Amino acid sequence: xxxxxxxxxxxxxxxxxxxxxxxxxxxxxxxxxxxxxxxxxxxxxxxxxxxxxxxxxxxxxxxxxxxxxxxxxxxxxxxxxxxxxxxxxxxxxxxxxxxxxxxxxxxxxxxxxxxxxxxxxxxxxxxxxxxxxxxxxxxxxxxxxxxxxxxxxxxxxxxxxxxxxxxxxxxxxxxxxxxxxxxxxxxxxxxxxxxxxxxxxxxxxxxxxxx
Numbered sequence: 671x672x673x674x675x676x677x678x679x680x681x682x683x684x685x686x687x688x689x690x691x692x693x694x695x696x697x698x699x700x701x702x703x704x705x706x707x708x709x710x711x712x713x714x715x716x717x718x719x720x721x722x723x724x725x726x727x728x729x730x731x732x733x734x735x736x737x738x739x740x741x742x743x744x745x746x747x748x749x750x751x752x753x754x755x756x757x758x759x760x761x762x763x764x765x766x767x768x769x770x771x772x773x774x775x776x777x778x779x780x781x782x783x784x785x786x787x788x789x790x791x792x793x794x795x796x797x798x799x800x801x802x803x804x805x806x807x808x809x810x811x812x813x814x815x816x817x818x819x820x821x822x823x824x825x826x827x828x829x830x831x832x833x834x835x836x837x838x839x840x841x842x843x844x845x846x847x848x849x850x851x852x853x854x855x856x857x858x859x860x861x862x863x864x865x866x867x868x869x870x871x872x873x874x875x876x877x878x879x880x881x
Contacts, residue, residue: 672699679713687713723754734768743769743777750780750790760793770805775814782806783820786830799830810841815848819855826858826867835868856881 672693678686691710694703727748733741746765749758763784769777785802789795803824809817822841825834839862845855860879863872 679710682717687711687717720754723748725754727754734765739769739772739774742766742772743774746777746780757791759789759791760795763789763793763795773808773812775809775812775817778805778809778812779814779817779820782809782817786820786824803831815845815852816850818842819845819848819851822855823858826862835862837868838862839868 672690675686675690675693679690687710691707692698693700694707694710696702727745730741730745730748734745742765746762746769748754749765750762751757755761763781766777766780770781782802782805784795785798785805788797803821806817806821806824810821818841822838822843822845824830825841826838827833839859842855842859842862846852846859848855856879860876862868863879864876865871869875
């Protein structure tokens with residue numbers, strides 16, 4: 671009955687929430703109400719997804735104990751974005767560090783960025799620009815295109831490292847293939863050609879990169 675479903679839903683049953691949604695959708699024991707049906711379906715789906723994320727966190731945690739590097743990175747991501755666990759930047763950094771120590775490119779990129787620009791929220795973390803550049807270079811050399819963009823940007827603007835336009839162009843060129851930073855990388859390379867930074871000045875080449 672609806673009363674039993676409501677009681678179960680209050681106790682966190684996603685199945686009960688789904689059944690309430692169907693009751694409102696079909697008019698089973700209640701007046702049909704598509705708005706309420708949608709609300710209950712969404713509640714059920716959200717609860718189900720959260721439960722799955724919590725299960726994933728436990729699987730990652732066990733895998734980390736067995737030495738799986740990618741699991742350490744993914745667990746760090748869970749803590750970074752609050753997926754299946756409460757958001758915790760310090761814990762995210764802990765697991766990114768475990769993965770980075772084993773050469774995981776994305777983990778190296780994340781930590782490298784934090785060392786130069788700081789973590790996304792306040793926590794006990796000592797920035798070290800030299801270490802940041804080292805980690806970004808490790809990730810870039812493992813073909814992480816986002817890391818190539820960060821590294822090239824750092825060299826172009828002297829962020830955490832001595833400004834070097836030749837190195838900037840070297841890393842920004844291939845960063846055009848980054849899904850997230852591709853257009854930004856192309857703009858930066860175009861700017862270098864337009865102003866003769868690390869390359870021979872060429873408006874023609876600049877236009878090719880600016881598109």
